[in-house]
Amino acid sequence: MNENVRIQLYSATWCPDCTVARRFLDNHDIQYEVIDIDKTEGAAERLEQETGKKGIPFLLVGDQWIRAYTPGGGEFPEKEVLKAISGPPESNR
Incomplete structure (x- = not known):
């Protein structure tokens, strides 16, 4: 994991x-x-302004917004979240 992000x-x-x-x-x-x-x-206003969405949860990883749910129910998007968190520091600052 990138601990600097x-x-x-x-x-x-x-x-x-x-x-x-x-x-x-x-x-x-x-x-x-x-x-x-x-x-x-x-916070709710910033979320909507930055993502165009009102749904939660959302993760802000560095400067990258990640939807931490699957619309309509479904499994937690583990791979997408781990990829964003584990990415190189340059992509997450």
């Missing part, structure tokens, strides 16, 4: 997909900061 998880306490994302990150010993869109002023 900052990881933020945009989520909410009521979101079941967010629980899955947190569990995945915790199980892989990935350090991250939780941005609760209900409690952090402007």
Whole structure:
């Protein structure tokens, strides 16, 4: 894992997909900061502005936004998340 990259998880306490994302990150010993869109002023607006989406969870890995759910239900996108987190430092700054 690239330990130099900052990881933020945009989520909410009521979101079941967010629980899955947190569990995945915790199980892989990935350090991250939780941005609760209900409690952090402007977080929901920033998420929508940056991604064009209102759905959560989203990960911000360096400057790359990663959708941490599969629309319509489905499996957690493990490969995409791990690839973004494990990428070279140049692509994640």
